[in-house]
Amino acid sequence: MGDRWVELADRVWVRRCEELDLSLGLVAGDDCCLVIDTGVSADHGFAFATAVRELTPLPWQIAYTHDHFDHWFGTAAFGESSVWAVADGARYIGSGDEQRKRWASKYRLQKREEDARAIGRSRLVPPNCQVSGAIGLNLGGRTVVLRQVGLAHSDNDMVVEVPDAGVLFAGDLLENGAPPSYDDAFPYHWPQAVEYLLSWKPKTVVPGHGDPADYWWARNQVRDMAEVARLCGEVAQGLVSAEEAAEHAPFGPETMRTAIERSRVLAPPPPPPPLPEPPRQSEPEGAQTGQMGNPAFDAAPWRPVIVYDVFDYSIDLTQGLGDNR
Numbered sequence: 001m002g003d004r005w006v007e008l009a010d011r012v013w014v015r016r017c018e019e020l021d022l023s024l025g026l027v028a029g030d031d032c033c034l035v036i037d038t039g040v041s042a043d044h045g046f047a048f049a050t051a052v053r054e055l056t057p058l059p060w061q062i063a064y065t066h067d068h069f070d071h072w073f074g075t076a077a078f079g080e081s082s083v084w085a086v087a088d089g090a091r092y093i094g095s096g097d098e099q100r101k102r103w104a105s106k107y108r109l110q111k112r113e114e115d116a117r118a119i120g121r122s123r124l125v126p127p128n129c130q131v132s133g134a135i136g137l138n139l140g141g142r143t144v145v146l147r148q149v150g151l152a153h154s155d156n157d158m159v160v161e162v163p164d165a166g167v168l169f170a171g172d173l174l175e176n177g178a179p180p181s182y183d184d185a186f187p188y189h190w191p192q193a194v195e196y197l198l199s200w201k202p203k204t205v206v207p208g209h210g211d212p213a214d215y216w217w218a219r220n221q222v223r224d225m226a227e228v229a230r231l232c233g234e235v236a237q238g239l240v241s242a243e244e245a246a247e248h249a250p251f252g253p254e255t256m257r258t259a260i261e262r263s264r265v266l267a268p269p270p271p272p273p274p275l276p277e278p279p280r281q282s283e284p285e286g287a288q289t290g291q292m293g294n295p296a297f298d299a300a301p302w303r304p305v306i307v308y309d310v311f312d313y314s315i316d317l318t319q320g321l322g323d324n325r
Helices: 042-055 089-109 113-120 190-200 215-236 242-247 253-266 295-299
Strands: 004-009 012-016 023-028 033-036 060-063 083-085 134-138 143-150 157-162 167-175 204-209
Touching (some): 023 157, 023 204, 143 190, 157 190, 167 215, 190 215, 215 242, 215 253, 242 253
Parallel strands (some): 033 060, 060 083, 167 204
Antiparallel strands (some): 004 012, 012 023, 023 033, 134 143, 143 157
């Protein structure tokens, strides 16, 4: 079928790619356009840049959703440009060199020599504009929001929100048609981060891989990621075995095993909020303000439940006394 454009809203498109089922983005304003990720190699990036020029002649800026190779190795084809990302350039170059070697070897093992060479000859273009928190980017008559995510699919995820079109480019925080990748992820934090990102209820959510979908599809995937986090916690606490968790996981055994191993490498699950300290003895003037004589004690979540039992019986205190005189 080949790579193809899908129009999501007025001047908002996703480029659906055959390689890795990748979804790249394009948002156009009146003065410039924003390219969201650039593909797996310089050759792929050149084909993508050519396709962008079929839709708009506007100057472009580029946004990287995170530092995995398939989202930024194609940037050299776009020439000089502003490139926005959360991690800095040194991080991208260091990570990119390691990924280039690993994926070139992987493609050669799959007898895909040309793809291995394409990655090997791709010039890496690190970001030159760093995003911290959220930045509103004015494209001319339209503002898009570049938002730092925090710990989730990686430690440098960024999403692109197009509020006037109701579109969220989520990168690999969400995937359609394949399970999420937990290799570099933070299983306990990931669902919380995406839940927050969905709070404005975008009409269309573009995953990093797979077809665009709606808000409710995204909510369902977040629910499944929360279940993965819960199972990781139960394995860490010894409540269930890793085998049991893998058998009953929403994304399948292999993904669950990766998530469990990743959670072990990182840390145990976040502890619950601490209970308040036991209160000090009440002053006399406040002694009658609650059931236990102390307002702080009465409000504590661990306060005792007082049950009043009424017993209806009588005791004859004179019975048997004569024998002991």
